[in-house]
Amino acid sequence: MSRRVKSMKIQNFCRLAGWALSILGIWGALFAQPVWGNDQDAGIAYIRGKELVLKGDYEKAIPFLEKALQSDPKSAIVNAQLAEVHLRLRNVEKAEEFGKRAVDSDPENLEYRNTLAGIYASLKKYDEARDHYKKMMELDPSNSKAPLLIGIIEAERGRLSEGLKF
Numbered sequence: 001m002s003r004r005v006k007s008m009k010i011q012n013f014c015r016l017a018g019w020a021l022s023i024l025g026i027w028g029a030l031f032a033q034p035v036w037g038n039d040q041d042a043g044i045a046y047i048r049g050k051e052l053v054l055k056g057d058y059e060k061a062i063p064f065l066e067k068a069l070q071s072d073p074k075s076a077i078v079n080a081q082l083a084e085v086h087l088r089l090r091n092v093e094k095a096e097e098f099g100k101r102a103v104d105s106d107p108e109n110l111e112y113r114n115t116l117a118g119i120y121a122s123l124k125k126y127d128e129a130r131d132h133y134k135k136m137m138e139l140d141p142s143n144s145k146a147p148l149l150i151g152i153i154e155a156e157r158g159r160l161s162e163g164l165k166f
Contacts, residue, residue: 041071042068045067046068049081053081058085058088062085065081065085069082073101074104079099080099083096083115110139113132113135114133117133117136121156126154126156
């Protein structure tokens with residue numbers, strides 16, 4: 001057997017083994033009971049938490065999302081999901097905490113920044129909200145929502161002329 005044929009057989013075997021491991025990983029993720037302790041378990045916890053969020057079971061979702069966060073405390077997506085959950089449960093201060101973490105971890109994500117700005121507005125932290133909406137406009141000049149929201153904030157503050165500048 002030539003060296004090239006032997007190399008091709010090894011490559012094919014490795015590809016097949018990779019596919020088999022992937023299938024086993026998916027199978028395990030779908031049917032295994034979570035045992036918290038590694039990144040795959042954190043992923044399962046996040047998926048379960050997200051499933052509960054989609055069903056509207058926000059209280060039940062929190063422990064799963066917190067378990068997912070233990071694996072990577074700076075995870076932007078998990079922090080953002082926890083911010084949303086706490087916001088829906090009207091735990092605005094907790095939502096602010098997780099919203100800040102999400103934006104700190106992924107400062108260019110407009111969705112996370114918009115959520116945090118909305119949290120600040122609901123807490124009447126108008127300067128912080130305005131700063132985040134302005135940053136959204138810098139990141140995406142075509143964003144038509146941010147100037148409108150700045151206008152609403154300024155109107156709430158009784159500074160309508162300031163809001164009209166955007």
